[in-house]
Amino acid sequence: MKQDIHERARNWLSDQQGLQPNEQAWLRHHLRDCAPCREYSEGVEQLIRALRSVPFAARPALVRSTQARVRTRAEELRRQRERLWLVLFSCLFVSLFGVGSTAFLWRGFAWLGHWSQVPDVVWQVGFAAFWIAPTIAASFLFLARGTHFADHNRSARG
Amino acid sequence: MSASTCYFVNGMEQENQEIALGLRHRDPDLLDRLIEQYQHRLMRYLTYLVGNSHTAEDLFQETWLRVLERGARYDGEHNFGTWLFSVARNLAIDYMRKKKPESLDAQSDTGSPGPTPVSPEPSAFEVVAGFEQSERILAALACVQPEYREALVLRFHEELSLDEIAVVTHAPLGTVKSRIYRGLRALMPRLKRALE
Numbered sequence: 367m368k369q370d371i372h373e374r375a376r377n378w379l380s381d382q383q384g385l386q387p388n389e390q391a392w393l394r395h396h397l398r399d400c401a402p403c404r405e406y407s408e409g410v411e412q413l414i415r416a417l418r419s420v421p422f423a424a425r426p427a428l429v430r431s432t433q434a435r436v437r438t439r440a441e442e443l444r445r446q447r448e449r450l451w452l453v454l455f456s457c458l459f460v461s462l463f464g465v466g467s468t469a470f471l472w473r474g475f476a477w478l479g480h481w482s483q484v485p486d487v488v489w490q491v492g493f494a495a496f497w498i499a500p501t502i503a504a505s506f507l508f509l510a511r512g513t514h515f516a517d518h519n520r521s522a523r524g
Numbered sequence: 525m526s527a528s529t530c531y532f533v534n535g536m537e538q539e540n541q542e543i544a545l546g547l548r549h550r551d552p553d554l555l556d557r558l559i560e561q562y563q564h565r566l567m568r569y570l571t572y573l574v575g576n577s578h579t580a581e582d583l584f585q586e587t588w589l590r591v592l593e594r595g596a597r598y599d600g601e602h603n604f605g606t607w608l609f610s611v612a613r614n615l616a617i618d619y620m621r622k623k624k625p626e627s628l629d630a631q632s633d634t635g636s637p638g639p640t641p642v643s644p645e646p647s648a649f650e651v652v653a654g655f656e657q658s659e660r661i662l663a664a665l666a667c668v669q670p671e672y673r674e675a676l677v678l679r680f681h682e683e684l685s686l687d688e689i690a691v692v693t694h695a696p697l698g699t700v701k702s703r704i705y706r707g708l709r710a711l712m713p714r715l716k717r718a719l720e
Contacts, residue, residue, distance in 0.1 A: 376705060377701060381686055384686060409708075409712040409715075410712075412715070416715055417676070417677070419658070419661070421658065422568040423564050423567070424581075428581055428585075429559060429560065429563050432585045432588050433555075433556050436555050436556075436559065436589060436592050437555075437556075439593075440555070443550060
């Protein structure tokens with residue numbers, strides 16, 4: 367559907383900054399000749415003046431309390447980030463140590479099994495339990511701490 | 525592009541990049557400065573958007589917390605104000621969804637967007653007359669569909685370009701143009717009556 371010239375002029379009135387010089391010239395020319403579009407243009411001017419005449423200001427107390435909340439939250443996030451790095455480094459260290467020590471630990475358990483003359487499956491289960499126990503303990507610890515963090519954040523926001 | 529325009533554009537880009545860097549580091553001093561700088565514009569936008577100054581104040585705080593938490597997502601390529609309005613808009617939409625079935629228009633019944641006078645020392649008459657006129661303008665605006673109202677405010681009050689409005693509202697440029705055009709057609713007769 368083709369736009370008629372009046373519709374085009376009224377559309378352009380809302381975007382005068384984006385118009386090319388030849389389009390602006392066309393608009394000026396059209397407004398000079400077309401009374402309804404001129405009236406529309408005056409209406410737009412009036413609307414802009416009216417909108418800008420409404421005084422708005424954020425309350426200083428609101429601004430101050432927002433700044434305080436943002437600072438507090440920034441500090442919380444900084445601490446969380448530090449803790450996260452600590453956990454990541456710990457995990458990395460434990461993983462590397464685990465990879466490095468597993469072979470020695472296996473040999474140690476094997477020697478202990480033969481020395482105490484228990485079936486192989488017994489010392490192998492012992493080895494698995496010993497190897498997995500710290501991970502399970504750490505998981506429980508992190509889960510508990512994680513719940514604590516979540517509650518803490520909720521109460522801080524509330 | 526003239527040398528002065530080029531200098532201005534480069535300056536803006538550099539400022540946006542500095543803001544992006546500061547937000548990535550969650551710099552509290554930068555955030556303090558931004559809150560001061562954008563306080564009135566953001567408050568005005570939110571008040572027009574939700575039609576209620578109390579809700580707008582809550583959303584104002586939430587917007588800055590969101591800016592702090594998700595500041596790393598600001599790439600510094602767009603104007604910071606555009607991104608800020610976009611964050612505020614998303615929060616306002618979430619709020620509206622939670623508040624269903626009331627529409628944006630119904631919000632205005634709970635309280636007009638009470639303007640706070642900014643002029644330093646107006647006379648009592650000027651204050652009352654100005655306040656009444658503001659009330660009438662806001663009432664006329666509240667009758668317009670929310671998406672049209674938002675486009676009008678962003679275009680004529682915040683003086684955002686059509687492209688920037690398209691970024692803020694996540695709408696195609698054609699839709700933005702159409703909203704402004706239809707908004708103007710809907711608002712002008714109401715405003716005329718209100719100002720008579």
